[in-house]
Each structure stands twice: as C-alpha cells, then as structure tokens.
C-alpha cells in the first residue's frame with residue numbers, strides 16, 4: 001500500500017512536471033525543472049522495480065466478488081500499467097543518455113547508456129512522450145475502474161487502504 005500510494009503520487013507529479021517543463025523557455029528555470037524531473041524519474045524507475053519484486057513475493061489476495069473475466073481484465077490492466085511504468089522512465093533515461101549533459105539524480109552522478117547523438121536522442125525523446133501519455137491514459141482508466149466498481153456496489157478501494165486485512 002505504501003509503495004502504491006508513494007509511487008502513484010510520484011508518477012502523477014512527474015506527468016505534471018513533464019507537461020509544465022516542456023513549455024518553459026530555455027534557461028535556468030527549464031534546466032532546473034528538467035534536473036528535478038530526471039532525479040524523481042530515476043527514483044520512480046527504482047520504485048517500480050521494488051513494487052514488481054514485492055508483488056512477486058506477495059501476490060494480492062483474491063477478490064471472491066470478481067468473476068473470471070473481471071479478474072483476468074484487472075490482472076491484464078495491472079500488468080500493462082507495470083510495463084508502462086518501467087518503459088516510460090527507461091525511455092527518459094535512454095533519451096537523456098544520448099545528450100552531452102551529465103546524468104545526475106539528486107546530485108549523484110549516474111552512468112549513461114549512450115553518447116551525444118541528436119537523432120537517437122530525438123527517437124527516445126519521442127518514445128518517452130508517447131509512453132508517458134499512454135501511461136496517463138491508462139492511469140485514467142485505472143481510476144475509472146475503481147469508480148465503476150464502487151458504482152456497482154463492489155468497492156475495491158478499501159483493499160488499497162491502511163488497516164485492511166485480506167477477508
């Protein structure tokens with residue numbers, strides 16, 4: 001639960017910061033926003049790895065109220081979310097690897113996976129934007145699914161709230 005909410009807040013913040021910073025004029029403000037975006041983006045990549053590892057060791061308790069199709073749909077949606085949560089920051093990291101700028105997260109130097117190359121940078125930059133907006137769409141669907149379950153009298157949100165124990 002802590003990983004879900006911590007990571008969710010981080011990813012929503014990164015989407016907002018990404019949207020805001022790309023429209024900033026070149027200068028110190030834009031560079032600083034990008035530096036924070038990279039730092040928190042790398043943290044998001046580490047956190048999703050921790051989430052996936054945790055989920056492998058602790059599978060979610062089954063929800064007996066869901067039929068087979070609903071369970072498979074939820075599982076597929078969560079897997080796709082996890083895939084985009086890995087690919088989005090990875091594309092951001094690769095895009096930043098093919099620039100002349102050093103790679104840093106919270107002031108710490110991090111190895112780069114490339115060399116300065118404008119074409120490769122542009123490719124991963126484009127991929128990062130497409131992946132980030134696909135992720136935003138899937139998060140919207142994820143939240144809509146939580147609301148839909150509630151409207152159908154089958155609340156699922158409590159399963160992700162502190163104090164809940166598997167039934």
Ligand code: HEM
Nearest residue numbers: 004007008011012060078081082139143146156157159160
């Ligand atoms: C207001 C926002 C959100 C609500 C109400 C919400 C709610 C939930 C609920 C109820 C579950 C069900 C778990 C279960 O019953 O097994 C869940 C799972 C999940 N959520 Fe969210 N969520 C929100 C935002 C997000 C965001 C922003 C992300 C992406 C970073 C995300 C990623 C996931 C993933 C990957 C799972 C499935 C894996 C797991 O159980 O950890 N959620 N969420």
Ligand code: HEM
Nearest residue numbers: 014015018019022038041042044088089092093096129132
């Ligand atoms: C889950 C993690 C991340 C999310 C949700 C995210 C989201 C975004 C979004 C929405 C944009 C704006 C795209 C556009 O409309 O053009 C963006 C741009 C960008 N992101 Fe990320 N990002 C993440 C991780 C990262 C990481 C790890 C890095 C690098 C280490 C990174 C580097 C960049 C760069 C360099 C830009 C483009 C700035 C420009 O066009 O000048 N991002 N990101």
